[in-house]
Amino acid sequence: MEFTEEQLKRYSRHIILPEVGGKGQKKISEAKVLLVGAGGLGCPVGYYLAAAGVGTIAIVDNDKVELSNLQRQIAHSVKTLDMHKADSAKQTFEALNPDVNVIAVKERLHSKNILALFKDYDIIVDGTDNFPTRYLINDACVMLKKPLVSGAILRFEGQVTTILPGDGPCYRCLFEEPPPAGLVPSCQEAGVLGVLPGVIGALQATEVLKLIIGKGKPLKGNLLIYDALGVNFRKVKIPKNEDCPICGKNPSIKELTDLSEEYCSI
């Protein structure tokens, strides 16, 4: 595909970067990225990927926009209250950049639909709010060998890592099992600084773009931890767990299952 005059202008600050150039911008325009969640993380990730000209962006979210979302979920507005978040975000992203094909998937992810939803995409972005879905997304990405850019936030702290199945550890290598229900509070219970998902989402979007253009060092094998109060960015190593139940030598997880609902209350 050739860029139009207008597109050359729109993406000129990218194209001028030697690391991106026309070639990289073309890769961006052909990329297909799936976001799980159109919330605190999904909004900034989708916003920046739409601005960057990512060709196809799918947004999987079954929730509707509520007033309490607007403190941080910047793709929604008072005009889209009660609308499906996926539709609201689609509207916003397409208004920013009509080049982008945004697909709103108003479904809840589960073990039966996840592989079919993921299979046509190049990169998956995790911006969900619960452990069962995080483990399910990880397992599906390992099975399909899809790169996964994972972000999580709580109160003033965020975590980011990039998982490249077959080339480094996965989320289960990092955290062997989810905490029992009730031990780790949710954002709803514990709160979250509104700008925090902006910082973490921007880091996730950066990882996605680096993967698409194939430049730089992906954040694989490392967990980046951001502490907004102390203004600290720290990285810790994630070793690959040879005994990992999904990506280890003898995986015990052979098919996807949904973790019990009780975890959803976390």
Next chain:
Amino acid sequence: MPVTVKIPVPLQRLTQGKEEVEGEPGTVISLIKSLDQKYPGLAERISEGDKLRRFVNIYVNEEDVRFKENEETKVKDGDEVSIVPAIAGGL
């Protein structure tokens, strides 16, 4: 130079809001137990008996102790220990 322990935000209410505390050298589990004297409740959040909880990771100088000697991993003066719990928020 003592051991520096980085406290994650969810546990900072147990350390009077401190993001970093000082601890005694020894092993990971002895460090946690000695910190619990000063900051009651901390050990229970990180460990159960003498074992680390599986959804909280401990790093000594960026290395995950599960791939070293787990709770028996040595901690020396000057080491930096990070406590990193799994968090799931996104929406």
